[in-house]
Amino acid sequence: MKRTQFLLGSLSGLVVVGNTQHVFARALADAPLPGLPGGADRVLVLVNLQGGNDGLNCVIPYGDAQYYQMRPSLAVSRNDVLAINDRIGLNPNMKSFKSLYDGGKVAIVQSVGYPQPDHSHFRSTEIWQTAVPERYEHTGWLGRYLDEAGLPKNNLFNGVAVAQVLPEALIANRTDVPAIAQINGYGLISDRNRASRSTYTELLTGNRLPFSSPYLAHVAEIEDHAQKGSEELPKLIAGYKPAGSYPATPLGRSLSLAAQIIGSNVGTRVLYVQHGSFDTHVGQKATQDRLLGQLSDAIKAFYDDLTAHGNDKRVLTMTFSEFGRRIAENASRGTDHGEGSPLFLVGGGVKGGIYGAYPDLNDTNMGNLRFQTDFRSVYATVLERWLGRPSGKILRGRFTPLTALA
Numbered sequence: 001m002k003r004t005q006f007l008l009g010s011l012s013g014l015v016v017v018g019n020t021q022h023v024f025a026r027a028l029a030d031a032p033l034p035g036l037p038g039g040a041d042r043v044l045v046l047v048n049l050q051g052g053n054d055g056l057n058c059v060i061p062y063g064d065a066q067y068y069q070m071r072p073s074l075a076v077s078r079n080d081v082l083a084i085n086d087r088i089g090l091n092p093n094m095k096s097f098k099s100l101y102d103g104g105k106v107a108i109v110q111s112v113g114y115p116q117p118d119h120s121h122f123r124s125t126e127i128w129q130t131a132v133p134e135r136y137e138h139t140g141w142l143g144r145y146l147d148e149a150g151l152p153k154n155n156l157f158n159g160v161a162v163a164q165v166l167p168e169a170l171i172a173n174r175t176d177v178p179a180i181a182q183i184n185g186y187g188l189i190s191d192r193n194r195a196s197r198s199t200y201t202e203l204l205t206g207n208r209l210p211f212s213s214p215y216l217a218h219v220a221e222i223e224d225h226a227q228k229g230s231e232e233l234p235k236l237i238a239g240y241k242p243a244g245s246y247p248a249t250p251l252g253r254s255l256s257l258a259a260q261i262i263g264s265n266v267g268t269r270v271l272y273v274q275h276g277s278f279d280t281h282v283g284q285k286a287t288q289d290r291l292l293g294q295l296s297d298a299i300k301a302f303y304d305d306l307t308a309h310g311n312d313k314r315v316l317t318m319t320f321s322e323f324g325r326r327i328a329e330n331a332s333r334g335t336d337h338g339e340g341s342p343l344f345l346v347g348g349g350v351k352g353g354i355y356g357a358y359p360d361l362n363d364t365n366m367g368n369l370r371f372q373t374d375f376r377s378v379y380a381t382v383l384e385r386w387l388g389r390p391s392g393k394i395l396r397g398r399f400t401p402l403t404a405l406a
Contacts, residue, residue: 042314042386043270044386045271046142047251047319048276048321049291049295050321051276051278052323052325053278053325054338054341055111055325055342056327057071058091058288058342059342060088060089061358062076062083070361071327072329074329076091084108088358091288091289093296094292094296096296096297097295098296103352106352107344107345108342108354109355109356110358111340111342111370112320112340113323113371113375114133114376119339125322126168128375129169130168131396132396139172140168141395142170143172143173143175145270145387145389145394146170146175146269151269157233157261158268159177159268159269159271160268161177161179163272164179167179167274236264236266239264243304243309244305246301246302247294247297251273254273259302278321280325282333283333284329284333299346303346303347313349316382316386317344317345318343319346320375323341324338324340324342326368327369340371355373376399380395380398381404384401385405
């Protein structure tokens with residue numbers, strides 16, 4: 001089959017429920033690594049800041065005069081910065097997030113990127129999601145984790161994407177991952193066209209197929225998983241009562257659903273949500289300020305909810321964006337595609353603080369902030385020190401973990 005995902009209709013759009021490309025490829029043998037002590041129920045929540053978040057107006061180097069020289073209209077006033085120390089601080093719209101940082105629940109990893117960076121949204125996003133910069137890869141880094149983690153095969157929710165379409169990060173060889181935009185719209189479009197549905201079922205079972213195919217059994221299995229999942233998940237999470245209120249934003253609704261799934265103990269180890277777009281070539285300030293405020297408030301509500309249910313110490317949240325923005329503002333009061341940018345690790349298991357080298361605005365790569373920390377070192381940290389799996393095979397190489405997790 002030419003496509004890597006099998007698509008099924010949902011009431012709210014398309015739901016990606018699995019993958020079919022290279023399904024029958026022989027997996028390399030790998031001795032299982034026991035999970036971390038007490039970590040069998042740990043969860044990773046991945047937040048994709050789509051479009052390329054401008055790191056310099058997010059984690060602001062307000063102690064560097066060069067920042068104000070390069071951004072005469074975009075620079076955030078020193079008096080408005082939510083200071084962390086005398087060198088850097090957070091965007092003033094991130095007050096809720098700053099309270100989490102002050103509580104020791106946020107690690108800021110500075111100047112994250114990868115060698116020979118690509119400035120294309122599509123290719124750089126693919127690199128971050130597959131964790132293979134040097135070539136094209138058909139599986140995602142978390143998809144490979146799900147394949148290797150030895151999780152229960154009968155659990156339909158080992159990984160969940162709160163999204164319309166399955167992201168590359170969760171594409172696996174042997175694990176079907178549902179993509180659920182919203183719980184009310186999760187399901188198969190069967191009742192709306194019973195004739196088409198009947199014909200489709202007959203084709204899958206071979207009753208009316210004019211040819212044979214080795215893929216039919218697997219396609220039928222994926223369809224069965226999708227049908228069962230759409231029936232089971234609403235029942236499994238129905239008893240969960242959110243503590244407090246989430247902001248009425250797409251990210252707020254996504255994290256509310258993530259908290260329901262986590263709190264209902266359905267065995268999910270990885271969740272994916274997205275927020276954006278941060279592609280701020282024109283009039284950046286209003287757009288980024290709004291998006292960062294939404295990010296801040298949604299993550300604070302998420303952790304308030306988790307804490308009230310006793311789940312905050314078992315949930316790690318990691319943000320990422322495909323690249324940062326250039327140091328200098330452009331003529332449209334925006335910023336163009338750049339390179340190094342900060343990311344955040346959030347949760348009760350985080351050793352809060354600043355990790356990585358401070359941005360050096362005088363040492364640039366043709367006007368771009370040089371990366372200092374390879375993003376795969378952050379991934380290795382998450383895999384080895386949170387999810388309890390060896391990272392070498394998953395990341396296609398060895399990368400030194402950070403000390404940001406307790």
